[in-house]
Every structure is written in C-alpha cells, then in structure tokens.
Amino acid sequence: MSSANTIVQLPDQSTAQLPRKHYLNQELGLKSWLLTGDHKRIAMLYLFSITFFFFIGGAFASLIRLQLLTPGSDLLAPDTYNKVFSMHGIVMIFLFLVPSVPATLGNFLIPIMIGAKDLAFPKINLLSWYLFVAGGLFILAAMILGGVDTGWTFTTPLSTHYLNTHVVTAALGIFIAGFASILTGLNFIVTIHRMRAPGMTWFRLPLFVWGHYAASILMVLGTPVLAITLVLVALERTIGIGVFDPTKGGDPLLFQHLFWFYSHPAVYIMILPGMAVISEVISTFSRKRIFGYTAVAFSSVAIAIFGFFVWEHHMFIMGVSNYSALVFSLLTMLVAVPSAIKIFNWSATLYKGSITFETPMLYAFGFLGLFTIGGLTGVFLGSMGMDVHLTETYFIVAHFHFVMVGGMLMAYLAGMHFWWPKITGRMYPEAISKLAAVVTFIGFIFTFFPQFILGYLGMPRRYASYPPEFQVLNVLSTAGASILAVGYLLPMLYMPWSLKYGKIAGNNPWQATGLEWQITSPPLTENFVETPIVDHEAYDYEWLANQTEHEVKTVG
Template sequence: MTTAAIETQANYLNAGYGLKSWLLTKDHKRIAILYLILVTIFFSIGGIFAALIRVELLTPQGDLVSSETYNKLFTMHGIAMIFFFLIPAIPATLGNFVLPMMIGARDLAFPRINLLSWYLLVVGGGFALFAMLAGGVDTGWTFYTPYSTTYSNTWVIATALGIFVSGFSSILTGLNFIVTIHRMRAPGMTWFRMPLFVWAHYATSVIQVLGTPVVAVTIVLVFCERVFHIGIFDPALGGDPVLFQHMFWFYSHPAVYIMVLPAMGVVSEIISTFSRKPIFGYHFVAYSSMAIAVLGFLVWGHHLFVSTQSVYAGLVFSFLSYFVAVPSAVKVFNWTATLYKGSISFATPMLYAFGFIGLFTIGGLTGLFVASLGFDVHVTDTYFVVAHFHYVMVGGTIMAFLGGLHFWWPKITGRMYPENWAKLSAAIIFVGFNLTFFPQFILGYLGMPRRYHVYPEEFQVLHVLSTAGASILAFGYLFPMIYFMWSLWYGERAPANPWGATGLEWTVPSPPPIHNFDEVPVVTHEAYDYSTVVKEGVEVV
C-alpha cells in the first residue's frame, strides 16, 4: 500500500524533531500548531473557571467560594476565553495553517513576524497567568472605570499588560494576513476566486489592525490613571468615567467580529465541501464579511444605552446596529440555499456547521433584541446579554472552530479522527450548549443581573438547569481533546483529499510538504468548482 510511501515522504512534521525545530520555526504550519497548543491551554483554564462559576450558582447562597473569589472567577473566565482563546483561536491556528495554502503561497509574507506574534501571545498570556496565580483580578473582563482605576485592589495592571502585549500579537497576525493576501496569491488566483475563508480572514485582519491599537491606548490610560492619578476617568479629578466605556467598546465590539468572522469563513468552506456545491451568492457572502468589518466600527455605543450617554447618541447607535443584521442574515440565507439540490454528507464537520447556523441564528436574532433601545434598558447587564453573547461566541465561534479542526485535522496531522466518537461529541455539545444557555435568556428577562454571586431563590431552578447543561457541555469538549490525541498515533492515515474538497490545500499530500507546493500552482477555476475534484461524476437531479 501507499502507507510506507507516505511515511517516508518529507513533510513539515518529519522535517525536524527537536524542541528547537519547533520553537524557532518559521513555517506557518508549525506556528499554527504552537498556537493550537497555546489556545487549548487557555481554553482549558477558562473552562475550569466556568465550571467553578456554574457549580457556585447551583444554590442561591454564596456557599462554595467567597464573593471576592467569585468575582475573580468570572473576570478571569472572560479574560482567558476572550483575549487568549476566542480572538486567536481560528485566525492564528486554522488561518495560519491553511490561508497561505489556500491562495497557493509557500508561507505567510513575514514568517519571522508570524513567529514573533506567537511569542507575544505567550508573553501576554504569561502576564495574565501570573496575575491569575498571584491572586487574580476582579474587575470583570470589561475593566470599567473608576472601579478598575480607583477601587479594585487586585492585579489589574499585570492583567492589563498581558492584554496589551497580546494585542500586538493580534495586530501582527492581521498585518501578515493582509500583506499575504495582497501580494502572494498564486497566478490565476484572482480576488473573486479566493475561498470565502480567505475573504473572512481579510475582513478580520482589517479589524485587528485598525481596532486593536485603540484598546492598547485605553489600557495605557488605565495604567496612567491607576498609577499616577492623572484624572482621565476619575470624576474627582475632573475625569469622565464613561469615556472609558466608549474607548473600550470601540475596540471590543469590533472584537466580537474578530471572533465570529473567521468562524463564518470556516462554515462557508464546510457547507460547500459537504454539499459539493459552490456557496450560493459567493459575491454577497464575500462582501458581507467586509460590510460586517466596516459596520462593526460604528455601533459601539449600543453597549452604553443606560450609561448616561446622550439619548440621541443612543438612537443613532441603535439604528446603525440594525445595519449589521443585514450582512449576517445574508450569510445565513446563502448557506441554507447552498444546500438546495446539493449532495449532502453528514460528516462531523458538517454537523458542526449545522450547529453553527442554528446557534448563530439564535445568537444573531437576540442581538436584534438588545439593539432595540427600550428592550435593552430592561435586559442590559442581565443574563439575557450573557446568553446572547455565549450563543454568538460559544455557539458560533467554538462550534466553527471545532468544525474546522475536524475538517482540516487530516491535512494538519495526516491522520483521520474517529468519525463515530466525533459525531457523538458534536451531538453532546449541541445539546449541552442549549441546556446551559437557553435558560439564561429567561433568567435575564426575569431580571437576574449578571455577575451576581448571591441571587434571589426564585431564580434557582433555571440556574440548576444551566449548570446541568454545562456539565454535559464539559464532556462534549473533553471527548475531542482525547480522541484527537489518540488519532495522532492510532488514527487512519489520511489521503490528500479525504472530503473531495476543492481548495488548493487539498491538492498536496497530508501532511503537507515543508514548502506546501513543489511547483507554484496555477489557478484556472473559480472557487468551489467540484468538477475538478469529482471525476466522472454522476449528475444529481
């Protein structure tokens, strides 16, 4: 058989075995794996905090941990998950690995900068981890002033420094992607022949490059205020505490799209591959990514409806927020239409893509609820908002991340994962997720405020349901960690193109050779042309 041949073939994994060959690598594929390990560590840390939060909330009394500890738990859960998992997860792992291959390039434009980005995330994560171990931070991941600048006695500066440094990692990755996409496309790979995954990452990169510096500036100001008391945010010194919220959300709302746009890119690839059809309305889906990236910068004030922001500003921000709904809806409708008269396979990545569409639809639609001024006054800072953004970030981004990881796992490792275990896990995650977060919509409308350690007892039943769901969800996340590891040694060898997919990354062996392509590929077809893959295909009617 060809097994022996594959084994002896030179690829990026057997190119070197020492620690140095990994830590000093300039290969985008190896750097992607370094990122995968790093974000998995932070996902696990954030997950442990989440588990402790859910167990504490089983009872209305604060009986497992003290209020101080509880506040640190939800803060560190948010920080670990958002800055060190969700933001880098898809772009820095899957994007790093497949984006250059998708456009026929041998690497990113700046391989050394790519490695530097990883080290910046390590250093930033190190600061955050140090703060967590040294005693933690209790400001909420949002760092609202003047609490964070004047009243909190925890490790605010170390944590903020970690986020500051990791921000540069994000900026450099974005910059690298933008230059790569502009300059390194293979002959014939025109803009509108690029896979939608690449479009999504282009849009994401624009946000990373333009938005992240603002959060860096904001962090510097928090630092100055906390250490030198210069009076930017402290009203006693003539400062404005709400100014912080404007600056913070100017980055942090677009950051939501940093998390979800790459997920949408993954879903486009999966839906097309497993229905063997080009994405319906390719141009609309591509443009909608760019539209989301631009509009995302114009809606930050919808986080401030009750903050004492002017009523007229509230009206404008609410109105603009509804414009984001259009490109998001366009994507969902086009994915659904892609299935029409397709050849649909129920492989694990496709199950995750279906899960993504379902959960993102609910997350997106409840976004319309909270964008409505009179409605948001009631539900802002309640569990309704908590449920809404978990539907978008966990239901959206993590479902897509796992879908993408299963989809490209054969390419990345050269091994197949166990399909039945994977399907079972996908089902468990879908059920566990909904049981965890759906009750929180009801809790929120009932008036249960977020970040409450102790709560009135009439909310207990819904909290117990949510904790039960979280326990199921935890198993759903543990299984893939185990079987992915298992597959590295015992998984079936993967062929070059196990799914019959069309991207250039599937034209090279799995795992890919060191320089991806021995010859520069010449692209003669549009994206998702399955007649190039399925030879002697049977027409479906």
C-alpha cells in the same frame, strides 16, 4: 443562474500513505519548533497554547456554574467569585476566542489556500506567538499572584481606584497579547494582497480567506485603541493621571467609548473567522459551490466596516444622548443584515446538493442554529427600549455565549475536525466525534437557553449570589454545563489518539476544492512543490472532477 451536475466520490483511503517528509518531521527537536518560521508549525504552537488557555478558562467556567447551583455564596466567597468570572472572561476572550481560528487554522491555511509558500512575514508571525505567550504569562501571573476582579471590561473608576487586585498585570498581559493579534492581522492582510499565486484573483479566493481578511482589518484598526485605553487605565492606577477619573475632571464614559470601540469590533474579530470556516465546511459536504459567493464575501467586509460604528449600543443605559443612541441603534440593525444574508446563503447552498453528514458538517449545522438564535437575540439588544430591560442581565450573557460559544466554538471545532486530516495526515474517529458534536449541541442548549429566560426575569450578570427564585433555571444551566464539559473533553481524548491510531487520510479525503486539499497531508514544509497556477474559481467541483491526480497544475 448557471447549473451543471457533478458527482463526487470520496476516495478510497485503504491505499493512502503519509508523505515521507512533511512539515512535522522535516526538522526535529524543540529548537526547530521554537525558532520555526513555518506558518504551519506556528499554527501548531498556537494550537497548543490556546488549547491550554481554553481549559484554564473552562475550569473557571465550571467554578462559575458550580457556584450558581445554589442561591447563596456557598462555594466561593463573593470576591473569589468575582475573580473567577473576570479570569474566565479575560482568558476566554483574549487568549482563546480572539486567536482561536485565525491563529491556528488561519495561520495554517491562508498561505496554502492562496498558493503561497508562507505568510509574508514568517518572523513576525513567530514573534506574534511569543507575544501571545508573554501576554498569556502575564495574565497567568496576575491569576497566580491573587487574581484580578475587574471583569473583562475593566470599567473605570472601579478598575482604577477601587480594586486592590492585579489589574495592571492583567492589563499589561492583554496589551501584549493584543499586539500578537495586530501582527497576525497585519500579516494576513499583506499576505492576501501580495502573496497570491498566479491566477488567484480576489474573486477566486475561498471564502475562508475573505472572512479572515475582514477580521484582519478589524484586528489591525481596533486593537490599538484597546491598547492605548489599557495604557491609560494602567497609568491612572499607577501614577494617578486623570483622563478617566471623575474626581479630577476626567470622564469615565470616555473609557466606555474607547473600550467598546475595540471591544465591539472584537466580537466580529471572533465570529468572522468562524463564519469563514462554516463556508468551507458547508460547501464541501454538500458538494456545491457556495450560493451567492460574492454576497457572502462582501457581507464579511460589510460586517467589518459597519462593526466599527455600533459600539455605543453597549452604552444605551449610560446616559448618552438619546439621539446618538438612535443613530447607533440604527447602525446596529444594519450590521445584523450581512449576518442574515450569510445564514440564508449557507442554507441555500444545501439546495440540490449531495449532502453527507460527517462531523464537521454536524458542527456547522449546530453553528447555523445557535448562531441564528445568537444573532437574532442581538437584535433584541440593538433595539434601544428592549436593551434597557435586557442589558447587564443574563440575557446578554446568554446572547454572547450563543454567538461566541454556540457560534464561534462550534465553528472552531468544525474547522478542527475538517482540517485535522490535512494538519496531521490522519482521520479522527468518526463515530465518537459525531457523538461529541451532538453532546456539545445538547449540552450547549441546556446550559445557555435557560439564561435567556433568567435574563428576562431580571437576573443580573456577575452575581455571586442571587435571589432564590432564580434557582431552578440556574440548576438547569449547571446541569447543561456538565454535559457541555463532556462534549469538549471528548475531542481532547480522541484527537491525540488519532495522531497514532487514526486512519491515514490521503491528500483529499473530503474531495474538497481548496488548494490545500490538492497537496499532501500533512503538507510539505514548502507547501507546494511548484507554485500553482489557478485557472478556476473557488468551489469548482467540475474542475475537481476533472482532476485525475487531484493535484493542481503546477509550473514547469
């Protein structure tokens, strides 16, 4: 244990100025955006598209909650409701959560954090955005043509033989969007391996980069399995091959295995980048290096590796062998440990810090609390006997919303606020954004906590109508959702406002240590005037204190 003291004073922003030329105004016009190779601009393209899809998914969520206000199918007919929850799941998972942090913040920041001018393959990066948009359009088309009601899980033989909706269109959309995710992951891995600035060793990388590295491994290895599974589903629907069809000798459980082989790691694709954001935010606002950097870095990789060997815990009640269930349950318990390590290391980072409570930090605290609940309720579901009662009920809905929305979305918003000054050069309004963070937290708890109780009472998921005894908790949940909606709408108002009226941020408004904070806000197209030479570890606040110009040493 080594220790030293550092005082960090936030810089005076009254004299801050925007750089004359930066990535946003280097070139103007639509064409310069649509054909850009600049990772920062592609990140912005992604930001617009995923925000669009988030609000579509959010609209579906509102319909779900309104429908569940009453026990009967009063608002929507059951098949409409089925389409609504399917589209909510498909849009939120494949078009929002999977690309959320990696494709926006990851795209923007990874090259800068490692001291590179761009990702290794800028054209492939742009291609990945086009694929994402094409996939999104297919899914939108499926929606507009009449919807799809498979749920996001595409369970066979329901999806292949029993439904009359646009399953193939939606599956094709996911297939294409999946390739966007593969290409993003591939780009990140190559970039992190090959594009690091001189002196940027693996253990000097910010934890943001480690988290994305782990998530990228999952994207690259997991997504193709989903792709081939959806191809087989589409072929089964269109020409009638029999790989998953029990009447032809196929086994529908094979579909479950293949689907969850991707879709469980997908959970970590979604959460690891969120954890990556939290590491940066907590370190910055407690002005301390992350407690146990190596443990946090390796825990990301451990999650990525173990994450591939736990998929069968989605199938405990499906008549799999008791003994294989035993193995997968044990591995599930092991994958929970790295997450626990992270939570405690983040908490310990606060110890003897010098903590301030800007908006990103509030979101990060929200993440810690909600992810702790989300993670520990995951242990309920990994515990085989408990899973029998809880799976396929609202308990599981609450669990993954705690992880995905309480965890990932909180982290996403933390990251967005945290790097907003870097991305746009201007500060977001602090007071109202703190309010939004608190409203989101309260709304979230009210929306999803009652669902744990509903689940233990036995309310099944994906029900358009339900027995009246579940109504009280559902009303509570819907009420919470309306608060939550306000929490999400507020940033949509003040973030664009800040583009024009926000205070000019300056290069390093938070006095953070990452390389991205040592360059101009917004960054130049080339990121760095000269290739930086890195001679310190990540989160080295003493090094930062000694920087007079807050500009890294550069070549020449």
